[in-house]
Amino acid sequence: MHHALYLHGPYDARLAPYSLREGRPGETLLDVAAVGLCGSDLHYYKDGGIGAATIAAPFVPGHEFCGRLTCDEPELGLAQGALVAVDPNKACGHCEFCERGHPNLCPNVEFIGAPPFDGAMTEQIWVPKSQVVPLPDGFSPLDGVMLEPLGVAIHAVDLAKPRLCERVALIGCGPIGLLILQVLKVAGAGEVLAVDPQGHRQDLARELGAAAVGASVEDVRAWTRGEGCPLVIEATNAPEGFRDAVRAAKIGGRAVLVGIPDGDVYTLPAAEARRRGLKIKFARRMGEVYPRAIALVAQGKVDVAALVSHRVGLDEAAAAFGRHAQNTPGVVKTLIYPNAL
Structure with a gap:
């Protein structure tokens, strides 16, 4: 008998028996080696959804x-x-956005682990062979899991287009931040001024290369003598994240918003963004x-293991x-090992 961690609604996670469905043409069956607890999983847990999902x-x-x-x-x-790793994003491949090279924006996507499509917090899962990502020899399950959030970070930096030696404010030091x-350091950015309210983050x-670290956006403003940074990347779960990104930005600067705010709502005084003429x-x-x-992982340019603070079995997932x-203090990233620790 298989078991899985089910989300029933806000703050309602339960381990229960799981009936593995039949495989479909073009799929392969995996024994799940490890699965990460992501910020978006947490939004489903806290809010019961993300937007229309x-x-x-x-x-x-x-x-x-x-x-x-x-x-x-x-x-x-x-x-x-x-x-093997798995790209969870099964885009349709034929819509306007897929044809433009933006499968991440496909409105017809079947995304593994987003309702109504069951994810991998169970012992076995059927996945499309087209989504399977072979891994190099020597990669661990931890390495394989962390490729997906690392991919999100790479995409964010691609959007940000940091200039050589450019100072960057990073708002939020969770796993994605x-x-x-x-990735900013690999891409040639200059000093990164990092902000997070939690001391362990x-x-x-600091250990991973931030030039300065503070608890709030006011620290960025102090470091830059009130001027702000030409580039800001926000990776929080706070409704105030957009506001803080704006307040950390220099006039005429750029901001990239990566985080998903609790409650699916941003809090933003419009004048501060408008008067800066920001590119968002x-x-x-x-x-x-x-x-x-x-x-990046194979060459040791990104340390993914440093982010994993907890490793648990499926019975401890809830x-x-x-x-x-x-x-909870000390929590950064949890990996769940459904079959064995």
Whole structure:
């Protein structure tokens, strides 16, 4: 009998028996090796949905995952037992946005781990072979899981287009923010001024290369003598994240918003953004970035393991959601190992 972690609604996560569906043409079956608890999973847990994507019936979250093939897949050049990552974004491939090269914006997407599509917080999962990402020898399940959030960070930095040695304000040092910090350094950005209210995340930002670390946007303004930074990247879950990104930005600057705010609402005094004449971009998921994510991990240019603060079995997954929702000190990233620790 399989088991899975189900989200029933706000603050209602339960472990229960899970009936594995039949496979479909073009799919392969994986034993789930590990799955990450993502900020968007947490929004489903706290708010019962993200925008129009709401929990209409209990569903299984988990879109950051990797697993082992349960059979040989000659067309993929992979043998039974091979560890693979999975791109959860199954875009339609034929809409206007897919044809323009933006599968992350596809309105017809089937996204593994977003309702109504069950995700990987269970022992086994069927996935499209087209979404399977082979991993290099030596990659661990942790490495495989972290490729998806690293891909989000790469996409955010692609949108930001940091200039060589340009000073950047980073608002939010959760897992995505800390990955963005590292990708910014690889991309040639200058000093990164990082902000987060939690001390343990400030410490991690400092260890991973931030030039200065503070608790609020007021620290950015103090460091820059009230001028702000030419580039700001926001990666928080706070309704005030947009406002803080604006307040950290220099007149004529750019801001990229990556975070999803609690309650799906931004709090923003309009005049501050308008009078700065800011260029604003919103990041959604990612494009075709897995090869670069794999290269960054394989070459040791991004430390993904530093972000993983907790590793639990499937029976502890509901408690892990609770810890993240309460902003428990010391929590950064939880990985769930459904089959074995």
